[in-house]
Amino acid sequence: MIVIGEKINATIKRVKAIVENRDAEGLIQLARAQAEAGADIIDVNVGTGTGTQADEIDAIQWAVTLIQQQVDKPLCVDSADKDVIEAGLSHMDGRPCMINSVKAEERNMEDIIPLAAAHQAMLVALPMDESGIPATADARLEVCKKIVRVCEKHGFPADRLFFDPLVLPVSSDTTQGMITLDSLAAIKRSFPESKTVMGLSNVSYGLPERKKLNAGFLYMAVYAGLDAVIANPQDEDIQMAIRVSEALTGKDPRCRRYARAFRTLK
């Protein structure tokens, strides 16, 4: 399982303050703690929601440059703004990098996919287009095909695409969990060269004991074919769910990582 650490996200109040104050110590601590907890990629979202585009461009350059000096992991530039993504990518030191994300909207694909191709980035792709989020797994799969066609046009390789089946809360509609899992399985079957990725926490929005639901959803998603997860790598429920689900699905040779994890986790 590829773990993408989600904690550097300026929509979180404490992180917003770190970004606004250019608190280098605070930023490095967030990056380092996630790397030490096993994150394979560090997501970097410096969009505070209240700054200008110029602020965000300056912030992503600051953050990307600083984290690379301290942490030896690929970074994921997380923004809906093409110029912010480009600013982040242009400050990469040559290590592997990722973009989060592109949608299946024509304009957005034509902005982001050539950029990902030029920087040889991995790319998170969301099966939603000008009409919004498709209601069924089949319809989400169709939207993924649109993304694949534009990737092929720009020479972006399938094995650097990470499809996110989109996760919506079960509290408002209890069918959403199955729609996400069935979308994931359908995408994995149709595009075996590409990878799948999910942010877990949306599924539990509005319910108590959210960590239990997030971890439970991860077990199911691993069986459905999940390759990567956007999560808090320091969350022990998530760590255990990864180790257990990999042991159960044949992704942990001789169950060795599982046996090791159970010794270090409670």
Place this chain on the structure above:
Amino acid sequence: MIVIGEKINATIKRVKAIVENRDAEGLIQLARAQAEAGADIIDVNVGTGTGTQADEIDAIQWAVTLIQQQVDKPLCVDSADKDVIEAGLSHMDGRPCMINSVKAEERNMEDIIPLAAAHQAMLVALPMDESGIPATADARLEVCKKIVRVCEKHGFPADRLFFDPLVLPVSSDTTQGMITLDSLAAIKRSFPESKTVMGLSNVSYGLPERKKLNAGFLYMAVYAGLDAVIANPQDEDIQMAIRVSEALTGKDPRCRRYARAFRTLK
């Protein structure tokens, strides 16, 4: 999720003593505790492994009669011996009952399926035949079809069949988890009227922290289409996994059971 309480099993040392000593208090306590913890069906296996057939027939009559006086739940007669099963069923007081289990061996099917039909019992069916346990999901599905044909011949209805996809330890072969889950999904697709059932604990044999693996496997199996589980209903990891997985797969309207469970479980 239909929970079949597994604790009355005379291969467990403490239970063996209860059966051998005809310890009514001990037996009732095991049955009642499981019913109170939410078991829908109580499995009754009085095979100590060291007694004669006559001993086991006497024991099943004693156990079935006694439990029915104290606990208001369907019972599952758990034995490989046709005469023991028949003795157990003949002492039922008219409540719904279950047989655990029939294999796809010709002789065994001709013994057990007519018995299940005559007593209107539910029937756990194992996709293994004279050649043993098939190695792949497709092969297990073929063996299930043999069972269905014999059921049709004897007028045993599909909706009282509970297929067990067979669970083997991942510690000796890490592919076994996926084979079981894929068998389960294939069986559910092919026989939508029938139900699926699994004993969890085999999957974790030989590994540490077995409860974590058992609960993790339950999450995956619920997504794959599991209807019933043979488990310890007092195990809080299992209780939580059932509540969480039902909330995530749309089987818990408005997530109400989940919300209630999180208040009573830690």
